[in-house]
Amino acid sequence: AQSVTQLGSHVSVSEGALVLLRCNYSSSVPPYLFWYVQYPNQGLQLLLKYTSAATLVKGINGFEAEFKKSETSFHLTKPSAHMRDAAEYFCAVSHGSGNTGKLIFGQGTTLQVKP
Amino acid sequence: DAGVTQSPTHLIKTRGQQVTLRCSPKSGHDTVSWYQQALGQGPQFIFQYYEEEERQRGNFPDRFSGHQFPNYSSELNVNALLLGDSALYLCASSFGTGVLETQYFGPGTRLLVL
Numbered sequence: 001a002q003s004v005t006q007l008g009s010h011v012s013v014s015e016g017a018l019v020l021l022r023c024n025y026s027s028s029v030p031p032y033l034f035w036y037v038q039y040p041n042q043g044l045q046l047l048l049k050y051t052s053a054a055t056l057v058k059g060i061n062g063f064e065a066e067f068k069k070s071e072t073s074f075h076l077t078k079p080s081a082h083m084r085d086a087a088e089y090f091c092a093v094s095h096g097s098g099n100t101g102k103l104i105f106g107q108g109t110t111l112q113v114k115p
Numbered sequence: 116d117a118g119v120t121q122s123p124t125h126l127i128k129t130r131g132q133q134v135t136l137r138c139s140p141k142s143g144h145d146t147v148s149w150y151q152q153a154l155g156q157g158p159q160f161i162f163q164y165y166e167e168e169e170r171q172r173g174n175f176p177d178r179f180s181g182h183q184f185p186n187y188s189s190e191l192n193v194n195a196l197l198l199g200d201s202a203l204y205l206c207a208s209s210f211g212t213g214v215l216e217t218q219y220f221g222p223g224t225r226l227l228v229l
Contacts, residue, residue: 004157032215043119043205043220044158051215090157101148101212102171105157 002027002093006106014114019063019078021109023091026072033074034092034103035065044090050074061085086113117142119208119221127227128196136191136224140208147189148218149181152203164189165212193226201228 007022025031032051036044048059055067065076074091088110092103120139128134140147146165150158160173164183178194187208193200203225207218 036220041222043222044207045220046217049215049217092157101146101163101209101216101218102160102173103148103150103158103218104160105150107155108157 002031002104004091004093004104004106006089006091006109008109009107010110010112012112012114013081015083016080019076019081019085019111021076021089021091021111023065023074023076023106024072025074025091025093027093032094033065033067034094035059035063035074035076036090036092036105037061038088038090038108040087047076047089081111081113083113083115086111119206119219121204121206121221121224123224124222125225125227127229129229130196130198132196132228133192133194134196134226136193136204136206136226138189138191138206138208138221140187140189140206141219144208144210144219145187146209146212146216147183147187148207148209149189149191150205150207151175152205152223154202158205161191163212170212196228198228201226 003026005024034049035047048057050067058064091106148163149161152158162172163170167183180192183189203223205223206221209216209218
């Protein structure tokens, strides 16, 4: 069975500081991994996805994530936080078996950015 | 180009009632997935529709059912509502069912069951 654990339900950083949101996954088959962002009263927007092509994945809005198989992790980072980055972030896992698009999400991490 | 749209935006029902939520996929998309997001939780997969058939289902009871129309739009029906069905219901569309196809999410329908 696949699962995702996001460490830290709330993360607070100062504007301009490094953003680090943690995600660990469990999967018995090679996973596909995703980070989504949800702004208040909006749906989820894809930030980036890992599909086994490269372990360091660059996404939109300056975010990137590194797939580390040995650590079963896919942490999301951004060098310098902006106020507009304040939102809910979700890590998700899927796999290619059955060619399905079913996503399994973590609990989410709320990012607060302080001026 | 309109993205994924959902209606209604908010809904209040009482226990035991039935509800229908609607979703129009992004232009060019033929696959619709539904997710339930309880307060403070991540979304949970309900089911996916492709070619007017349910292709995969998550761990939800039969009270949750759906339909996809020839124009690819979709409905989610929930019967015999329980208090625990209160949640944000998200629809996502994609082109095809492949896992690498990006899913585009709508803003959701917030359901409150009293």
